[in-house]
Amino acid sequence: MWRRVASLSSSISSSFLAQTASRLNSWESLTTGIAQQAKGVIAPKEKTPFITFVLGGPGSGKGTQCIKIVETFGFAHLSAGDLLRREIASKSADGAMILNTIKEGKIVPSQVTVKLIQKEMELSDNHKFLIDGFPRTEENRVSFERIIGVEPNVVLFFDCPEEEMVKRVLNRNEGRVDDNLETIKKRLTVFQALSLPVINYYSEKGKLYTIKAIGTEDEIFEQVRPIFAAFEVCSVSAMILSIQLCCFFLLHFESENLTTALFLLNLFGIFVMFLI
Numbered sequence: 001m002w003r004r005v006a007s008l009s010s011s012i013s014s015s016f017l018a019q020t021a022s023r024l025n026s027w028e029s030l031t032t033g034i035a036q037q038a039k040g041v042i043a044p045k046e047k048t049p050f051i052t053f054v055l056g057g058p059g060s061g062k063g064t065q066c067i068k069i070v071e072t073f074g075f076a077h078l079s080a081g082d083l084l085r086r087e088i089a090s091k092s093a094d095g096a097m098i099l100n101t102i103k104e105g106k107i108v109p110s111q112v113t114v115k116l117i118q119k120e121m122e123l124s125d126n127h128k129f130l131i132d133g134f135p136r137t138e139e140n141r142v143s144f145e146r147i148i149g150v151e152p153n154v155v156l157f158f159d160c161p162e163e164e165m166v167k168r169v170l171n172r173n174e175g176r177v178d179d180n181l182e183t184i185k186k187r188l189t190v191f192q193a194l195s196l197p198v199i200n201y202y203s204e205k206g207k208l209y210t211i212k213a214i215g216t217e218d219e220i221f222e223q224v225r226p227i228f229a230a231f232e233v234c235s236v237s238a239m240i241l242s243i244q245l246c247c248f249f250l251l252h253f254e255s256e257n258l259t260t261a262l263f264l265l266n267l268f269g270i271f272v273m274f275l276i
């Protein structure tokens with residue numbers, strides 16, 4: 001169901017109303033998710049998904065920051081690299097091909113990765129997703145939009161100097177087949193050639209939040225926190241405003257003209273959302 005809701009909203013995204021509706025959806029889906037999580041209620045699939053893509057070079061700290069975002073804002077963390085490594089471990093039909101691709105620092109065919117992400121999204125009770133290490137190419141991006149039918153609400157880019165990324169990857173110590181100097185050099189070339197255009201694409205769309213990924217993990221998270229906090233504040237303010245207006249209209253029209261009152265309220269709500 002959320003797929004239908006999302007594709008409907010993306011098909012009208014060029015209009016003023018669609019932009020406003022998309023903001024409404026983003027805020028609404030972010031806040032209700034937080035409220036429901038606090039109550040321990042499972043979010044129904046009908047909710048519009050709130051999607052964050054987490055991009056950056058190898059070793060820029062994507063996975064590390066995702067853990068902090070999950071702890072603070074209650075997202076489901078889907079790491080494309082982890083899903084691919086799980087395929088290798090499960091010895092699935094694509095396992096050998098994925099292993100060779102990762103060893104070479106190349107990009108696995110988009111259809112394979114998107115299907116794995118899609119499966120995880122469908123299995124999840126959450127509707128707020130952090131998709132880590134994806135999309136890494138234009139082909140990844142287009143494939144996600146075609147198969148999943150949604151665009152991201154937020155795109156984070158962890159911007160880190162190459163020297164620092166190399167140092168971190170070589171110290172990662174997770175036994176990964178690609179954490180060696182030879183593969184990392186290839187991965188950095190792939191990042192420059194194929195991933196930077198995706199980052200530029202989202203920058204032009206006004207969805208990109210660039211984080212300076214140097215400093216301690218906590219210092220970096222202090223740049224990330226306000227991004228999601230702002231979405232929360234917007235939605236909470238809008239909710240309070242709506243309740244206040246509702247009371248005002250109900251009193252003013254003494255419930256006789258409830259339909260008109262609610263119509264006016266909705267119009268005003270949309271106007272306020274656009275201003276915010």
Ligand SMILES: Nc1ncnc2c1ncn2[C@@H]1O[C@H](COP(=O)(O)OP(=O)(O)O)[C@@H](O)[C@H]1O
Pocket residue numbers: 056057058059060061062063064065168169171172173213214215216217220
């Ligand atoms: N701010 C930081 N300073 C130093 N080391 C870090 C920092 N953030 C992450 N690391 C370490 O760098 C390595 C790569 O981080 P990771 O989150 O796996 O990056 P990515 O997912 O972008 O490849 C890990 O060993 C991690 O513990």
Ligand SMILES: Nc1ccn([C@@H]2O[C@H](COP(=O)(O)OP(=O)(O)O)[C@@H](O)[C@H]2O)c(=O)n1
Pocket residue numbers: 056057058059060062063080081082084101102103105106107108109113132133134135136140178187
């Ligand atoms: N969208 C993606 C993500 C990862 N991958 C593969 O998986 C490898 C490891 O990805 P990762 O996200 O775990 O790597 P880090 O940036 O976390 O070091 C990449 O170098 C690619 O070979 C891919 O092909 N397509």
Ligand SMILES: [Mg+2]
Pocket residue numbers: 062063079081133
């Ligand atoms: Mg990672």
